[in-house]
Amino acid sequence: MDFTLTPGQENIRQLTHWLAENEIRPLSLAADRQHHFPDAFLLKLKQMGVTQGATEAEDRPAEVGVRRSKQANRSAVIGAEEMAWGDASLILSLPGPGLGGPPIRLTGTKEQQERFFAPFQREEELHWGAYGLTEPQAGSDVAGLQTTAKKDGHHYVLNGRKCYITNGARADWVVIFATVNPSLGRAGHRAFVVEKGTPGFSVGKLEKKMGLRASETAELVLEDCRVHVDNLLGGESIYEATDGFKTAMKTFDNTRPLVAAMAVGIGRAAYERARDFAKEAYCLARPLPRHALIQALLGKMERRLEAARLLVWRAAAMADLGLPNTKEASMSKAYAAEVAQQVTIDALEVMGAAGNHQDALVEKWFRDVKVYDIFEGTGQIQRIVIAKRLFETIKSF
Amino acid sequence: MITFEISGELELFQGTAREFAQTLLRPAGRAAEESGALPAGLREAYLSLGFAGLALPEGVGGLGQGLGAQVIVEEELAAGDLPLTLAMPGPGAFGVLLLALGNEAQAERILRPMLERGGRGAVAWVDQKPRVGTFAATAVEAPDGSLRLNGKKTEVRLGGQAEHLLVLVRLESKDGAVRPAALVVPSAADTRPSGLRFSEASPGLAFGAAKVVTATFEDVVLPKEAQLSRADRSLEVGLFDAVGRLSVISAARSVGLARAAAEHARAYAADRQAFGKPIAHFQAIAFLIADLMTRVEVMRGLVQRAAFAFDHQEPDAVRRAAYAIAEAHEGAMVVTNQAVQVLGGAGFVQDYPVEKWMREAKAHMASVMPHAVADLLVGRLALEGALTLAEDAPMPELQSIWL
Numbered sequence: 146m147d148f149t150l151t152p153g154q155e156n157i158r159q160l161t162h163w164l165a166e167n168e169i170r171p172l173s174l175a176a177d178r179q180h181h182f183p184d185a186f187l188l189k190l191k192q193m194g195v196t197q198g199a200t201e202a203e204d205r206p207a208e209v210g211v212r213r214s215k216q217a218n219r220s221a222v223i224g225a226e227e228m229a230w231g232d233a234s235l236i237l238s239l240p241g242p243g244l245g246g247p248p249i250r251l252t253g254t255k256e257q258q259e260r261f262f263a264p265f266q267r268e269e270e271l272h273w274g275a276y277g278l279t280e281p282q283a284g285s286d287v288a289g290l291q292t293t294a295k296k297d298g299h300h301y302v303l304n305g306r307k308c309y310i311t312n313g314a315r316a317d318w319v320v321i322f323a324t325v326n327p328s329l330g331r332a333g334h335r336a337f338v339v340e341k342g343t344p345g346f347s348v349g350k351l352e353k354k355m356g357l358r359a360s361e362t363a364e365l366v367l368e369d370c371r372v373h374v375d376n377l378l379g380g381e382s383i384y385e386a387t388d389g390f391k392t393a394m395k396t397f398d399n400t401r402p403l404v405a406a407m408a409v410g411i412g413r414a415a416y417e418r419a420r421d422f423a424k425e426a427y428c429l430a431r432p433l434p435r436h437a438l439i440q441a442l443l444g445k446m447e448r449r450l451e452a453a454r455l456l457v458w459r460a461a462a463m464a465d466l467g468l469p470n471t472k473e474a475s476m477s478k479a480y481a482a483e484v485a486q487q488v489t490i491d492a493l494e495v496m497g498a499a500g501n502h503q504d505a506l507v508e509k510w511f512r513d514v515k516v517y518d519i520f521e522g523t524g525q526i527q528r529i530v531i532a533k534r535l536f537e538t539i540k541s542f
Numbered sequence: 543m544i545t546f547e548i549s550g551e552l553e554l555f556q557g558t559a560r561e562f563a564q565t566l567l568r569p570a571g572r573a574a575e576e577s578g579a580l581p582a583g584l585r586e587a588y589l590s591l592g593f594a595g596l597a598l599p600e601g602v603g604g605l606g607q608g609l610g611a612q613v614i615v616e617e618e619l620a621a622g623d624l625p626l627t628l629a630m631p632g633p634g635a636f637g638v639l640l641l642a643l644g645n646e647a648q649a650e651r652i653l654r655p656m657l658e659r660g661g662r663g664a665v666a667w668v669d670q671k672p673r674v675g676t677f678a679a680t681a682v683e684a685p686d687g688s689l690r691l692n693g694k695k696t697e698v699r700l701g702g703q704a705e706h707l708l709v710l711v712r713l714e715s716k717d718g719a720v721r722p723a724a725l726v727v728p729s730a731a732d733t734r735p736s737g738l739r740f741s742e743a744s745p746g747l748a749f750g751a752a753k754v755v756t757a758t759f760e761d762v763v764l765p766k767e768a769q770l771s772r773a774d775r776s777l778e779v780g781l782f783d784a785v786g787r788l789s790v791i792s793a794a795r796s797v798g799l800a801r802a803a804a805e806h807a808r809a810y811a812a813d814r815q816a817f818g819k820p821i822a823h824f825q826a827i828a829f830l831i832a833d834l835m836t837r838v839e840v841m842r843g844l845v846q847r848a849a850f851a852f853d854h855q856e857p858d859a860v861r862r863a864a865y866a867i868a869e870a871h872e873g874a875m876v877v878t879n880q881a882v883q884v885l886g887g888a889g890f891v892q893d894y895p896v897e898k899w900m901r902e903a904k905a906h907m908a909s910v911m912p913h914a915v916a917d918l919l920v921g922r923l924a925l926e927g928a929l930t931l932a933e934d935a936p937m938p939e940l941q942s943i944w945l
């Protein structure tokens with residue numbers, strides 16, 4: 146048992162925090178209002194070497210086949226917490242393969258990994274990848290997806306709609322999940338890398354959202370979109386052994402702790418703001434009637450954030466050791482999302498009217514954090530995942 | 543390096559504690575609650591494992607394993623039976639306080655023989671009529687340095703069976719100053735001063751196997767060596783340290799209690815049928831149990847983190863102890879309550895252990911540091927950066943020390 150950061154992790158934490166505080170926070174409110182971070186800023190961050198997390202350090206072609214660092218997941222969650230403390234939308238906006246990275250890394254062929262990760266190597270340019278699973282009729286119930294893929298010679302013809310896709314409009318490519326035969330259920334699922342500009346592939350509307358406004362969320366339309374078999378992730382043969390659904394789900398064992406770490410980061414930002422507000426605005430020398438209440442509330446916020454962080458670290462440490470961590474990853478995600486929401490609510494409570502002003506950031510964090518209980522599997526879905534591990538006889542609900 | 547793995551040596555302690563708890567403590571718990579007596583041989587079996595001195599330094603005859611090891615063992619023991627865990631022999635809370643408040647010579651003189659004999663220590667902390675910030679029980683210092691003690695202490699766990707009592711008092715010293723002090727009073731049947739009496743309290747919510755008594759001191763005269771003192775720190779600083787450690791130990795027991803309840807509910811839900819299927823197959827039950835299991839992990843995480851902080855002399859150890867105890871006590875109440883819920887009517891009757899655990903969770907919440915006090919302490923640290931000795935020192939307002 147040990148809770149000390151390695152010197153490398155301490156470095157990541159301090160550097161990321163410095164960046165979050167000095168470079169990201171000052172732009173946060175404007176980005177929220179304008180619904181994006183300026184490209185010049187994103188490019189500057191890219192050139193500084195800022196990535197979405199260590200999951201991507203391994204996505205570079207040069208590193209294909211190279212063993213991941215033994216600390217990669219732990220380092221990633223430490224960095225992600227600090228980044229989200231700065232601005233959560235920014236992490237999702239950073240150039241890179243995004244959620245599309247893990248499926249390509251986990252199931253793509255060597256050729257596919259080289260081809261699709263190549264654009265991210267270009268120093269002077271901004272490129273994104275995206276992950277297209279959710280559909281208007283299939284969100285939590287991903288197994289019920291309706292986008293079809295029909296084989297036609299050397300191509301698959303894709304038809305369907307995807308919604309709420311992060312960076313979907315600006316991505317170079319999107320990993321699109323579709324079915325070759327809806328009656329096969331999960332066994333019929335395939336993952337395709339659909340490239341921008343492919344005829345029949347277009348962007349529908351861009352969503353206006355409650356929070357995470359500076360992160361792009363797009364609807365994607367596939368109309369007789371012909372995708373070459375070379376873009377079928379992993380090639381035909383892997384689907385004989387495993388199914389596309391597993392590809393879709395594997396992504397989450399690594400990303401859920403990361404997403405949970407971001408929720409902790411947002412919650413911590415709100416907690417610190419409320420604490421500093423209480424320091425200045427309450428007369429501590431005098432026993433104000435509300436004082437003990439606020440004090441205990443802050444104590445509880447701090448305690449539960451630390452508890453969430455420890456769950457995140459544990460799930461990440463298990464991933465680093467190669468231990469099965471599906472249950473622990475879901476526990477960390479479910480708990481961190483719940484705690485972070487309550488902390489932002491409590492922070493607004495502590496600050497009263499002052500927290501509601503548009504320039505207070507706390508109201509933004511309150512808006513931002515809600516989605517952490519929705520995407521990457523809702524709180525309910527996390528509980529299904531946990532329950533399935535606790536009760537072998539449960540197949541689904 | 544961040545890791546949640548434990549060493550091979552610690553795994554051995556854990557396995558031994560689990561086996562002892564599940565085969566000897568769990569089956570004996572119900573009967574011991576009724577009779578208030580330990581089953582024959584249990585005391586000896588426990589002493590043979592060496593847990594009584596697990597975290598005590600080697601200098602006083604302990605195993606020097608630290609709090610990190612102790613929380614793992616305490617969780618296992620309490621998952622067997624919490625009151626019997628409290629009833630096990632050894633210096634317990636007495637030892638923790640003695641080490642925190644006394645000097646090395648005092649610790650060695652008292653703890654070594656206690657460990658060798660397999661005796662127990664007890665703590666007399668709570669005044670019958672607590673005064674804010676000070677103790678009502680009073681010791682007056684005579685010109686020759688001897689002390690005359692008067693007062694009444696409640697909630698003294700197993701006080702009648704202890705060979706020594708650690709009593710927190712208000713001291714009127716011969717120079718006229720008044721301050722808190724800690725005294726060690728011999729309390730074995732043959733060494734007990736004549737002015738010390740114990741009387742049994744009426745049975746409470748739980749803990750029949752580890753009863754509390756009231757200790758009355760009437761003109762008890764003690765030599766000046768009875769007073770604990772350390773050259774390097776004040777009593778208040780020592781109390782913070784001790785209460786922090788005791789909180790972590792108490793919290794580890796809450797983790798064990800909650801774990802037992804969550805696991806029992808899980809097994810029951812997989813088995814019990816309603817509407818044609820196991821109740822675990824209803825989301826309302828499955829999600830609840832997923833949350834209970836998560837909560838146990840949350841509690842354990844904070845407890846182990848706090849223990850690590852003490853073992854590594856981290857400056858925020860007391861703050862982490864407060865996280866641990868607040869989460870563990872609050873969590874144990876939630877988890878045991880919901881475990882009863884999962885069992886329905888069966889949860890409410892004594893054929894099953896969960897009702898007992900629910901009562902014990904509530905009774906245990908009053909031990910060491912109530913969770914609301916712990917949150918306040920953290921809030922105070924967050925707002926002011928430090929605790930104020932005079933205002934925050936753990937005085938008799940803290941409900942009780944039940945270790």
Ligand SMILES: Cc1cc2nc3c(=O)[nH]c(=O)nc-3n(C[C@H](O)[C@H](O)[C@H](O)COP(=O)(O)OP(=O)(O)OC[C@H]3O[C@@H](n4cnc5c(N)ncnc54)[C@H](O)[C@@H]3O)c2cc1C
Pocket residue numbers: 244275276277278279283284285286308309310311312354357362516519520521522523524525526542825
């Ligand atoms: C900002 C944002 C970004 C996103 N980015 C992406 C992305 O990049 N790629 C992508 O593919 N998707 C993305 N999503 C989609 C997201 O993953 C889904 O919204 C999410 O999985 C929930 O699906 P849904 O919205 O269809 O809700 P539904 O599935 O309709 O759920 C509605 C409610 O029912 C509950 N529910 C559903 N099934 C069950 C059940 N079996 N038992 C109990 N309760 C149940 C849910 O928990 C929820 O409370 C994004 C969403 C948002 C808001």
